[in-house]
Amino acid sequence: xxxxxxxxxxxxxVPVKGIPLSEHIANHYSNVLAFCPxxxxxxxxxxxKAGTTWVQETVxxxxxxxxxxxxxRASTPIRMPFLENSxxxxxxxxxxxxxxxxxxxxxxxxxxxxxxPKGFWENKCKVIYVARNAKDNLxxxxxxxxxxxxxPDPGPWEHYVQKFMRGQVAWGSxxxxxxxxxxxxxxxxxxxxxxxxxxxxxxxEVERIMRYLDLSLPDDVIxxxxxxxxxxNMKENPMANYSFMPRCIFDQSLCTFMRKGQVxxxxxxxxxxxxxxxxxxxxxxxxxxxxxFRSHF
Ligand code: PPS
Numbered sequence: 548x549x550x551x552x553x554x555x556x557x558x559x560x561v562p563v564k565g566i567p568l569s570e571h572i573a574n575h576y577s578n579v580l581a582f583c584p585x586x587x588x589x590x591x592x593x594x595x596k597a598g599t600t601w602v603q604e605t606v607x608x609x610x611x612x613x614x615x616x617x618x619x620r621a622s623t624p625i626r627m628p629f630l631e632n633s634x635x636x637x638x639x640x641x642x643x644x645x646x647x648x649x650x651x652x653x654x655x656x657x658x659x660x661x662x663x664p665k666g667f668w669e670n671k672c673k674v675i676y677v678a679r680n681a682k683d684n685l686x687x688x689x690x691x692x693x694x695x696x697x698x699p700d701p702g703p704w705e706h707y708v709q710k711f712m713r714g715q716v717a718w719g720s721x722x723x724x725x726x727x728x729x730x731x732x733x734x735x736x737x738x739x740x741x742x743x744x745x746x747x748x749x750x751x752e753v754e755r756i757m758r759y760l761d762l763s764l765p766d767d768v769i770x771x772x773x774x775x776x777x778x779x780n781m782k783e784n785p786m787a788n789y790s791f792m793p794r795c796i797f798d799q800s801l802c803t804f805m806r807k808g809q810v811x812x813x814x815x816x817x818x819x820x821x822x823x824x825x826x827x828x829x830x831x832x833x834x835x836x837x838x839x840f841r842s843h844f
Contacts, residue, residue: 585650682813778808
């Protein structure tokens with residue numbers, strides 16, 4: 548069977564321990580669960596569309612002293628394997644790729660806390676979690692689900708808002724995801740970042756990541772990393788902008804992966820009525836925990 552034939556267009560979501568995942572990921576989850584990381588491995592965990600690629604690029608540059616040529620050695624998912632992803636055209640499964648790499652490795656995941664292989668916690672791996680305010684995250688996911696033709700069709704905007712609120716999208720409920728890592732962050736030494744903080748003051752956030760990784764880089768290198776990881780520069784970087792993904796997975800003629808990179812784009816999508824309904828539902832779902840999200844500056 549060729550790689551192309553393995554890709555199911557608009558495939559269904561299949562629950563794993565109650566979390567809806569793409570079928571190809573759900574079918575291979577037992578391999579993921581059996582994965583045991585090295586204590587030196589770093590996990591970058593996010594709900595989809597929260598700023599994963601941005602933090603991945605930042606971390607890779609920090610680990611390579613801001614050297615962009617080294618960071619262009621391969622595309623993002625080859626440099627930093629996507630833990631739960633199965634084999635895709637031109638990209639081995641995350642697990643197979645990890646077997647070819649020596650620790651320390653940087654690993655991406657969208658799995659909620661309860662689906663993470665427990666070796667990450669037993670081995671006290673460092674974990675960076677990035678969260679993005681719910682409304683912008685939803686807007687970004689809506690566009691992504693149009694462009695990622697392996698995900699279920701997002702349908703019209705007003706239906707998608709309801710699906711997101713019910714957690715009926717790949718990797719499940721945004722609310723449960725952000726809460727699960729928030730509640731564990733101190734016990735597990737998780738660095739919990741916000742997309743909005745990175746937009747507001749990228750220098751400060753790059754330095755936070757640097758300190759978490761026990762690195763110490765001079766100011767000019769930090770400034771260079773901030774510049775190299777700007778939205779504009781990453782949009783033009785073929786190793787970070789997912790232009791390498793075949794059209795049978797990401798059809799970027801529908802929407803580019805590097806779409807807008809803004810805080811507050813939700814205001815261009817939600818009607819006042821939708822926003823009010825969303826906020827009321829949000830208060831109920833988030834009432835037991837305060838996470839300092841900002842949906843505009
Ligand atoms: S994925 O598919 O889950 O890994 O996507 P992810 O990388 O988490 O999120 C993609 C969104 O992040 C935006 N992005 C950035 N914003 C600001 N600065 C930089 N450097 C940057 N890189 C990626 C990207 O544009 C997506 O957001 P939207 O709102 O759709 O533009």
